[in-house]
Amino acid sequence: GLYSGIEHFVDKDRTCAESIRVITRKASERIIRFAFEYARREGRKRITLVHKANILKTTCGLFLEVGRIIASSYKEIEFEDRIVDNMAMQLVKKPEEYDVIVCTNLFGDILSDLAAGLVGGLGLAPGANIGEDMAVFEPVHGSAPKYAGKDKVNPTATILSAAMMLKYLGEKEAAEKIVKAVEEVIEEGTHSTYDFGGKAGTKEMTAAIISKIKRGQ
Known part of the structure; x- marks a missing residue:
């Protein structure tokens, strides 16, 4: 995710900086499968995958794609996905409706403090x-x-x-x-x-x- 630590200025005057977000299939599979195994072990009924694939189509898109593939192997657990901005609102309005939330590091940092x-x-x-x-x-x-x-x-x-x-x-x-x-x-x-x-x-x-x-x- 954005915590990959790959950041730099793009010009010598340091007027513009960029940070590279790294999402790999392997790491996505690891954390999403862990979420499903945790839900199964703890008797949880629903996984919510949080992303921003409507804008970050490649990186969040990969994370969401992996989530949907893995979800197909856990038929007993309900799977849904939500855009991160909407997820923040939903947690404020009706947190009792959510069970296990899985997301990349930056989104997780923000939502966990909100929770x-x-x-x-x-x-x-x-x-x-x-x-x-x-x-x-x-x-x-x-x-x-x-x-x-x-x-x-x-x-x-x-x-x-x-x-x-x-x-x-x-x-x-x-x-x-x-x-x-x-x-x-x-x-x-x-x-x-x-x-x-x-x-x-x-x-x-x-x-x-x-x-x-x-x-x-």
Whole structure:
């Protein structure tokens, strides 16, 4: 996609720059097939492929073509495609109608932050980078260095990322206990950080979640 890192100025005066978007059939097949396998494994019913093939006819066109081919092998899963601008609107208006969304990196970056906003912000959103042989799990919000050492950041995204890692490693029961503990602490609201309108710090909210996990053992 656009994150291929191929960028340069086209003139010596640096008045015009261009970035090259690289879409390959192999990489498209890998991520789209992963989306379908994830949907099958998790009991999800629908895949929505997001693109801009009406304008980016070659690059997005290839991604969409691959999606349609792979979808034909998963008859039990509903497949649809949406233009990215329309998808952004649909997520705001009726997010409950969507299940698994697959797209290229730039569109995914934008839509995932939008989706995080729908559930309370980046402080809640876990993330996973899953390859063929290994995986890395991290909060969607990044490192947020301006909050370092202030005992202020919502720990939920980090903790849920750890739960995703455990599930990936086959520790489903442990992952479910963590998720349940997080949900209970958020619902109670007495140990919430500032972004939830609470007064608790990172340590207090984390301790409350750990306490819930221990009680559930």
